[in-house]
Amino acid sequence: MTKLKAAIIGPGNIGTDLLYKMLRSEHVEPLWMVGIDANSAGLKRAAELGIKTTDKGVSGLIDSGGAEQIDLVFDATSAKVHAANYEALKGYGINFIDLTPAAIGAYCIPPVNLAEQVAAGNDNVNMVTCGGQATIPMVAAVNRVQPVSYGEIIATVASLSIGPGTRNNIDEFTRTTAAGIEKVGGATRGKAIIVINPADPPIMMRDTIHCIIDDLPKEDEITASIHSMVAEVQTYVPGYLLKNGPVFEALGDGRYRVSVYMEVTGLGDFLPKYAGNLDIMTAAALRTGELIAERRLAQGAKA
Amino acid sequence: MNILGKKVILHDNCLRDGMHAKQHQISLDEMVAIACGLDQAGIPLIEVTHGDGLGGASINYGFPAHSDEEYLRAVVPKMKQAKISALTLPGIGTVDHLKMAVDCGVSCLRVATHCSEADVSGQHLGMSRALGVDTVGFLMMAHMISPEDLLVQAKIMEGEGASTIYCTDSAGYMLPADVTARIGALRAGLRPETGVGFHGHHNMAMGVANSLAAIEAGALRIDGSAAGMGAGAGNTPLEVLVAVLERMGARHGCDLYAIMDVAEDLVLPLMQRPPAHTVRVDRNSLVLGYAGVYSSFLLFAERAAAKYGLQARDILVELGKRKTVGGQEDMIEDVALDLKSAESGWQSNPKPG
Numbered sequence: 001m002t003k004l005k006a007a008i009i010g011p012g013n014i015g016t017d018l019l020y021k022m023l024r025s026e027h028v029e030p031l032w033m034v035g036i037d038a039n040s041a042g043l044k045r046a047a048e049l050g051i052k053t054t055d056k057g058v059s060g061l062i063d064s065g066g067a068e069q070i071d072l073v074f075d076a077t078s079a080k081v082h083a084a085n086y087e088a089l090k091g092y093g094i095n096f097i098d099l100t101p102a103a104i105g106a107y108c109i110p111p112v113n114l115a116e117q118v119a120a121g122n123d124n125v126n127m128v129t130c131g132g133q134a135t136i137p138m139v140a141a142v143n144r145v146q147p148v149s150y151g152e153i154i155a156t157v158a159s160l161s162i163g164p165g166t167r168n169n170i171d172e173f174t175r176t177t178a179a180g181i182e183k184v185g186g187a188t189r190g191k192a193i194i195v196i197n198p199a200d201p202p203i204m205m206r207d208t209i210h211c212i213i214d215d216l217p218k219e220d221e222i223t224a225s226i227h228s229m230v231a232e233v234q235t236y237v238p239g240y241l242l243k244n245g246p247v248f249e250a251l252g253d254g255r256y257r258v259s260v261y262m263e264v265t266g267l268g269d270f271l272p273k274y275a276g277n278l279d280i281m282t283a284a285a286l287r288t289g290e291l292i293a294e295r296r297l298a299q300g301a302k303a
Numbered sequence: 304m305n306i307l308g309k310k311v312i313l314h315d316n317c318l319r320d321g322m323h324a325k326q327h328q329i330s331l332d333e334m335v336a337i338a339c340g341l342d343q344a345g346i347p348l349i350e351v352t353h354g355d356g357l358g359g360a361s362i363n364y365g366f367p368a369h370s371d372e373e374y375l376r377a378v379v380p381k382m383k384q385a386k387i388s389a390l391t392l393p394g395i396g397t398v399d400h401l402k403m404a405v406d407c408g409v410s411c412l413r414v415a416t417h418c419s420e421a422d423v424s425g426q427h428l429g430m431s432r433a434l435g436v437d438t439v440g441f442l443m444m445a446h447m448i449s450p451e452d453l454l455v456q457a458k459i460m461e462g463e464g465a466s467t468i469y470c471t472d473s474a475g476y477m478l479p480a481d482v483t484a485r486i487g488a489l490r491a492g493l494r495p496e497t498g499v500g501f502h503g504h505h506n507m508a509m510g511v512a513n514s515l516a517a518i519e520a521g522a523l524r525i526d527g528s529a530a531g532m533g534a535g536a537g538n539t540p541l542e543v544l545v546a547v548l549e550r551m552g553a554r555h556g557c558d559l560y561a562i563m564d565v566a567e568d569l570v571l572p573l574m575q576r577p578p579a580h581t582v583r584v585d586r587n588s589l590v591l592g593y594a595g596v597y598s599s600f601l602l603f604a605e606r607a608a609a610k611y612g613l614q615a616r617d618i619l620v621e622l623g624k625r626k627t628v629g630g631q632e633d634m635i636e637d638v639a640l641d642l643k644s645a646e647s648g649w650q651s652n653p654k655p656g
Contacts, residue, residue, distance in 0.1 A: 150362075152361055152362050152363065154363050154630075154631075154633040156631055156633075156634075159419065159420060164422070167420075167422045167423045167425070168422075168425055168426065169426065170393045170394055170423050170426060170427075171393075171397040171398055171399075171426055173394075174394065174395075174397055175397065191361055193361065193363060193394060193395050193630070194394040195394060195628065195629075195630040195631055196394070196417065196420045196423060196628075197417075197626065197627070197628050197631070198417065198419045198420065198628070199625075199626035203625075203626075206633075206634070206637075208363070208633035208634075208637070210362040210363070210633075212362070243637065243641075244636075244637050244640040244641065245640075247636065247640070257362060259362075259636065261633075261636075261637045261640070
């Protein structure tokens with residue numbers, strides 16, 4: 001079967017885990033791994049797997065003729081670097097899947113709006129945040145039954161799964177996730193909280209989703225909608241589990257709280273299983289790339 | 304123990320930590336009256352924020368009677384000598400909240416992280432420094448790591464711009480020797496110009512004793528709350544601490560009778576009006592201290608216990624076993640549902656059909 005060819009920019013933990021997943025993909029073939037450090041363990045690992053590598057960043061990719069060979073770029077660098085990468089590679093007919101918080105393109109949460117994003121033909125989609133990938137599907141599952149006036153999520157992640165990029169820019173997580181709860185989840189107002197837990201052995205990622213709805217909840221319909229959304233996420237993140245809920249509670253002022261308690265266990269491809277927060281990002285990104293690939297292959301892609 | 308002549312800067316927390324005990328339902332008038340009383344009693348620093356810090360208004364932690372901004376704009380202009388501080392937890396509050404607080408006239412920002420996660424404080428400490436206010440790093444649940452490890456984390460905050468670092472006993476778990484070891488390590492290892500502080504909880508009735516141990520080991524700033532109003536069994540009762548400091552000849556600069564009167568005439572009636580909660584070492588708050596659990600989980604665990612027919616103690620102990628940290632209030636209902644289903648085979652998430 002023909003596959004679309006992809007470059008991964010950023011050979012860190014996320015980029016490497018994405019590469020491992022991509023090697024199993026039926027629609028996307030990893031062709032290039034792009035880094036900026038000749039001594040990067042991630043670049044060496046990619047080279048050992050037979051992937052072309054450059055340590056000269058995106059200009060290295062362009063100078064080697066790589067930009068003409070690829071259809072997809074998965075960017076696992078940082079918000080600032082992504083903006084430059086997108087600028088440099090525009091005009092090569094490439095679709096960008098952005099795993100940084102840059103959010104140049106529209107937010108993409110696969111089971112909620114991937115089809116819509118792909119149909120719109122945007123050349124750059126953003127994967128929001130790990131907490132957003134794990135929780136926004138649940139907000140949307142409630143919102144498609146009854147409007148959510150307020151959606152709040154609490155993502156608790158193992159300390160070992162949170163790298164310096166997130167730690168140094170913690171506000172980007174809270175802001176971007178809250179925006180995603182509104183724009184993709186459909187809540188009128190969104191709030192996001194992240195808690196880092198250092199327990200040893202590390203905890204699995206835990207996510208709590210609270211939605212406020214303004215009329216009597218249709219409990220059976222909401223419950224069914226949540227279960228079907230969980231099943232959709234499980235198609236690409238098998239360890240996405242409903243631990244408890246939905247819990248329905250009257251707030252005493254005519255409004256109701258709907259709460260869902262999730263746990264996310266990663267596949268353990270390159271990252272450890274407790275890093276479900278990173279796994280759900282790489283899995284969602286690949287899922288997005290695959291749907292773009294299906295569509296582009298149907299339209300006839302680069303030879 | 305000898306602390307004769309030692310200088311102590313007292314920091315009242317009844318209008319921030321005490322918000323937990325009031326489920327964040329303190330009126331603007333109450334807030335202003337108590338702050339003015341503390342100001343007149345000579346308390347140099349008073350914290351005013353949602354119990355979980357700036358931006359804490361949420362389903363997870365509780366929606367307050369008024370926004371942080373409303374409280375701060377009401378209180379700050381009324382102060383004659385006291386400085387107002389605000390707390391923030393990165394991951395909950397953002398730098399936008401810090402800018403708002405400073406715009407309201409806050410002159411001290413305290414940035415709180417779990418004791419082992421100091422490196423999430425950089426953005427907030429940096430902003431606090433840039434705003435030109437007294438910048439404090441606040442290492443919570445400090446009983447969970449060794450004094451040596453606590454120093455490593457304190458140095459990260461010092462490097463990010465904090466000029467005072469707190470050892471925070473969020474669970475009220477520490478005994479005086481634990482405090483001596485931690486404050487001693489911070490005092491010996493941080494720069495001489497960096498201040499050291501201690502924030503206690505009274506769950507094991509160690510608030511005053513721990514504060515004395517902290518002062519003796521080199522802490523300059525000590526947190527307390529008038530009438531002890533705070534999460535769990537409350538904070539170190541400030542009027543009691545002032546009386547003890549007076550007897551021991553430490554220099555605290557506050558008026559003992561005035562702080563006694565604030566506690567008795569203003570804070571106690573506030574605790575007694577609905578939603579009433581008597582802050583004392585009861586069995587559930589004692590369990591917090593005994594098992595090392597975050598103090599503000601108390602009322603959430605009691606409500607979940609009532610809702611699901613469980614004992615709050617069992618929920619709290621299970622939260623301790625799961626090594627939960629500050630901010631994980633969402634795990635309380637989750638644990639209650641797990642305990643309930645383990646007890647009765649009852650299922651909270653029956654599959655439809």
